[in-house]
Amino acid sequence: MSTTVGNSPYAESSGSFTRRGPRFTDRIVASPSSEQEWQAEPGRYRLVASLACPWAHRSVIVRRLMGLEDAISLAIVDPLQDDRSWRFSLDEDGRDPVLGYRYLSEAYLARDPENGTENGVSVPAIVEESTGRLVTNDYPQITVDLGIEWAKYQRPGAPMLYPEELREEIDAVNEGVFHDVNNGVYKAGFATKQARYEEAYTALFARLDELDERLADRRYLVGDHITEADIRLFTTLVRFDAVYHGHFKCNRQKLAEFGNLWPYARDLYQTPGFGDTVDFDHVKRHYHQVHTSINPTQIVPLGPEPSVWLEPHRREGLGGTPFGPDGTPPEPLDAPLRPLPPLEG
Ligand SMILES: N[C@@H](CCC(=O)N[C@@H](CS)C(=O)NCC(=O)O)C(=O)O
Known part of the structure; x- marks a missing residue:
């Protein structure tokens, strides 16, 4: 070790x-x-x-x-x-x-x-x-x-992630997501006073509720295509049930219990460039073995089962296209980016 x-x-x-x-x-x-x-x-x-x-x-x-x-x-x-x-x-x-x-x-x-x-x-x-x-x-x-x-x-067919006409709206969404979600899970997880933890937890779930509602009738956070806003939210959502829910005590509910956020996150996961860059081994080992003040035994949890990310999301019906009107997906990856050897001990 x-x-x-x-x-x-x-x-x-x-x-x-x-x-x-x-x-x-x-x-x-x-x-x-x-x-x-x-x-x-x-x-x-x-x-x-x-x-x-x-x-x-x-x-x-x-x-x-x-x-x-x-x-x-x-x-x-x-x-x-x-x-x-x-x-x-x-x-x-x-x-x-x-x-x-x-x-x-x-x-x-x-x-x-x-x-x-x-x-x-x-x-x-x-x-x-x-x-x-x-x-x-x-x-x-x-x-x-x-x-x-x-x-x-850039490749032909690359998306516009920060189009000028949407910047104001993307920035506004990002601002709330940064404070309450991206950084919010850290504020909850690393709080050393009960009140600070509760503040972070409350703001986090209030923001997730708001985002869940926003995503009820739109496929992506801003406009009809993937933008910076989706990328920034995705990297926290994909870690949510694996680390933030337990390790950081963000446990009012799991991502998998949100009506819209969960299919939205699966939709992105199943889009080339997203799920193929996720490695739950790296994620779980880092948080559970590095933060020994939170997890002194350094045991890495086995779950959750990653195959749930591949379940159908049924969000195509909301309209929108991931890469823009003329955009295309990136080529599939032939292999995972950097698989880890099995855990020992
Ligand atoms: N530190 C950056 C964000 C990136 C970040 O926090 N990365 C973490 C890993 S998730 C890291 O490298 N932490 C080590 C450190 O900040 O010394 C910031 O807040 O401006």
């Missing part, structure tokens, strides 16, 4: 969970106009992700939906961090084959030797392959930029 981080990697105060924001907010864009903007260029960057992490998962989905696999390479870290954080221990000799690093922190320190890791070492991270320097860990901007700034290198 590997060494794990004993406590939550997040700062806590007054019983509340406080998220450390991204620190490196440079962007990769089509036409850079300042030192903080890097040129979008195939073969230049490596996306480092954990398949356990909902924030990193967003970027893995978007890279696939946009067909950027040949333009931006992908490194998958071990779901278990040690006291030096994310590491490439799934790779031969424990080193990333492109960057040559054992730890993602090396890319942060290559970018800023003094203070690179002072705000944590988080995924997703985009690293310049030739220099090994971290470019950005700004996860909300990463997905928006992969969708827009890399247009020249």
